[in-house]
Amino acid sequence: MLNILGAFLLYLAIALFFQRRILRYLRFFQQQEYKNRLYLEWILEKRAFDSRASLLLACLSVIALFCGQSNELFILAAQLLAAIAIIIIPCFEEDPRKFGKVPLKMTERALRIYRLSLVLYSCILLLSFITLPSQSLILQSLVLIFLVQSTPLFLVAANCLLQPFEQKLQQTFLNEAKAKIRSINPYVIGITGSYGKTSTKSILAELLNVALGPTFWPPKSYNTLMGITREIRERLVPGYRYAVVEMGAYGIGSIEKLCELCPPKAGIVTAVGLMHLERFGSEANVFCAKSELAKAVPKDGILVCNGDNEGARQIAAQNPKAITLLYGLDCSKGHLDCTVSEVSFSEEGAHFFLHWKGNRHKAQTKLLGKTSLSNILAAFTMACALGAKPELLIAALQNIEPVDNRLSLQKIGDVLWLKDAYNSNPEGFAAALEVLQAIPASRRILMTPGMIELGEKQYESNYNAAKKAAGICDLLIIVGVTNRKPLEEGLMAAGFPKEKLLFMPGRQEGFEFLSDNLKTGDVVLIENDLVDLYEPNTKF
Structure with missing residues (x-):
């Protein structure tokens, strides 16, 4: 009887432990967009296996091995202490719904996966409790160690079982969004590119709102099929004349599906670059994916492309429309319909002359960096092509605020913080360094x-x-180990003093160091911030 009671307490503790621990794994699964293969690869790469509960269970099996089953009261006491300790472990771990750079969002899909994984795990635990002999503590401990270690697999199993339901539900939402956008029928401008999409979307939408009429655009970096679908279903209402839609490519065919949802009458291609090259496999695949928007724009539509970028310029040449325009900063690469000159940066922003249709307009903006100017040119060119007056757009540019963590400047005390922490790329990194250099x-x-x-x-x-x-x-502070080697070697090759180079295990440690060591007049550039998946110190 004592054996059964002890086993029951142990199994109950594991069930309660799983209920909390699975939430931590779910946060990372959500950050991998519920992609089973990517998630399992991350588990193996980071060795994100349990050590705490497994160690307790291993100790329990050692106790049973040396003590045998003769002293039932002693074994029961050991099981009780182990059960209490296992229940307590998650209480000292961070709550993933409140902790991390990207906390867990308990969306309806996340709740479905969480609840089904609980059901699956409970069934396996119950089956194990019924079938395993209660007097065999060693066997019980080994089975429970296996179940604890396989915790993330139950998320994958739940996700696979829910897949048919998710697909059916997503198709229902897609159909509703398609019907709604066709009913309201705004003039859709699609924006894609390896970088600059979100900022260009925000700038263009604000310009159109001022110069041409009510404009709909999804917030932040919403650019996936289901993200745009949700925004259309929940926020698009009659009265919007324009819709600016950011179209992210997560593989060949992604943008094509977005264009089926929101048929574009005009499109902007900001760049064809190296971002997410691992996802696509080759630069040719990136070019093919980004071309899908240009192909979807009708022959009588408008196509605006970045003339500074070879890939974007090539897309414009291969997909001519009734109006095809090129913008850029470098006239040496070929004809440009819209460009700038006499650019200068300061704490207040950028001052420059904008050239359009043979006219030279004096302009200023709060935005910083050459990448921001490129995004402004893209939005300005499209707005003019749609009929907006250049003078009105120039005036509106002065009031546009930087998108969070995209070369935004903030003064705290006597220190300037230049925040460019979102999804860095080679061009953006170089532009941020130029701004850093320009500020006294x-x-x-x-x-x-x-x-x-x-x-x-x-x-x-x-x-x-x-x-x-x-x-x-x-x-210079290098955070984490992901790119430590190339960054350190690049600095040493350029003769950077070793004593001026610091290494921090994570972002938090970096900020703690800065808070203790900053001086009056310092300017700090925060360039990129990797999501929790890249943190080296994730412990379970």
């Missing part, structure tokens, strides 16, 4: 984990960025 400072400090998802170009891109930073920065 007693010390210029860079904190970065480097750039990711660049495939075989990742080492080279980080190495080159570090060489450029070496000639600008007085102090």
